[in-house]
Each structure stands twice: as C-alpha cells, then as structure tokens.
Amino acid sequence: MAVNIKIHHGDGSEEDPKKENKEVKPEPIQHEPTPEAKSFIKKVVSYGRALKSRGLYDNMADEETIQKRELSCHGDAKQGLEPCHLRKNSKKFAGRYICGGCGCGDKSRNFLNGDGYIKLYYPDVTCPIQMPGFINETPAKPHENRKKRVEIQIEQGYNKQANDNNKESK
Numbered sequence: 571m572a573v574n575i576k577i578h579h580g581d582g583s584e585e586d587p588k589k590e591n592k593e594v595k596p597e598p599i600q601h602e603p604t605p606e607a608k609s610f611i612k613k614v615v616s617y618g619r620a621l622k623s624r625g626l627y628d629n630m631a632d633e634e635t636i637q638k639r640e641l642s643c644h645g646d647a648k649q650g651l652e653p654c655h656l657r658k659n660s661k662k663f664a665g666r667y668i669c670g671g672c673g674c675g676d677k678s679r680n681f682l683n684g685d686g687y688i689k690l691y692y693p694d695v696t697c698p699i700q701m702p703g704f705i706n707e708t709p710a711k712p713h714e715n716r717k718k719r720v721e722i723q724i725e726q727g728y729n730k731q732a733n734d735n736n737k738e739s740k
C-alpha cells in the first residue's frame with residue numbers, strides 16, 4: 571500500500587518530497603524552424619497547385635511578394651541577414667540554389683535563383699517552414715530568431731534594391 575508522506579512546515583504549508591525535483595521548464599532556446607513532415611500526396615498536391623497557378627503563360631507572383639521570398643531564402647548580406655539554413659547549393663547546377671526542406675529535388679524547376687522561371691515566381695508556392703512571402707506564411711514564434719528578423723526587415727520597408735539575386739532574369 572502506498573504511503574503518502576508529506577513534510578509539514580512551520581507556516582502550515584505542506585511539501586511532498588517526491589515532488590522535490592519539480593519539473594523546471596527549460597527556457598525556450600533560439601533555433602530555426604524545422605520543416606513539417608509532408609506526405610508524398612501532399613507534396614504532389616502542393617506542386618500541382620504551384621503549376622496550376624503558373625498556368626500556360628508563366629504567371630508570376632507580384633514583385634513585392636517575390637522580394638519577400640528572396641529575403642526569406644537568400645537573406646540580405648548588407649543587413650547582416652544570413653540565408654535560410656535550408657537553402658542548399660545545387661549539386662548538379664553550379665551557382666544555383668535549391669530548397670533543402672521541401673524535398674522537391676535538385677531540379678531546374680526548383681531553383682531559388684538565377685535565370686528562367688524559378689520557384690520563387692510561382693503565384694501559389696509554399697515554404698516548408700512558412701516563411702514570409704509564401705502562401706502558407708505564419709508569424710514568427712518567439713524562438714524563431716531569423717524569421718523574426720526577416721519580418722522586421724519587411725516591416726521596416728525592405729530595400730527593394732538590397733537583394734538583386736534575380737533582377738536580371740525577370
């Protein structure tokens with residue numbers, strides 16, 4: 571039979587020694603968001619929506635949206651904002667970047683920079699960590715340090731000249 575022992579303090583309060591090691595909630599640490607696990611079906615649906623939004627005539631998101639996406643993916647060296655931790659160098663195409671979080675593969679249609687119709691141009695395109703500019707964007711949580719800095723830079727009027735990663739190709 572379990573015996574319930576309690577320590578009685580002079581002030582009338584009681585303490586359960588088993589609870590002495592009270593759970594101390596760790597302080598939230600600053601870290602970058604990780605992509606949500608997406609099923610194959612969801613990836614196909616998401617890609618289908620992006621393709622549909624592009625249409626037959628290469629529809630593009632508006633300039634401001636594309637600039638937000640560029641900031642989200644590539645950062646802004648002039649303002650000390652580093653690129654997204656999920657941005658990867660393409661192994662097949664030198665000088666090109668792809669998203670390492672969406673699982674779409676190292677293919678030309680997924681380029682994040684350079685010539686041609688790149689991923690950031692699709693009117694309806696998602697980001698695996700819901701960064702600003704993408705259709706599934708969500709506000710930064712307190713620990714999402716870089717996302718917060720992206721938001722602040724956008725709020726402060728992101729300098730349209732600051733990031734010219736793709737200017738020539740548009």
Ligand code: SF4
Nearest residue numbers: 642643654657669697
């Ligand atoms: S699409 Fe999102 S996760 Fe991928 S590189 Fe850009 S900001 Fe990062």
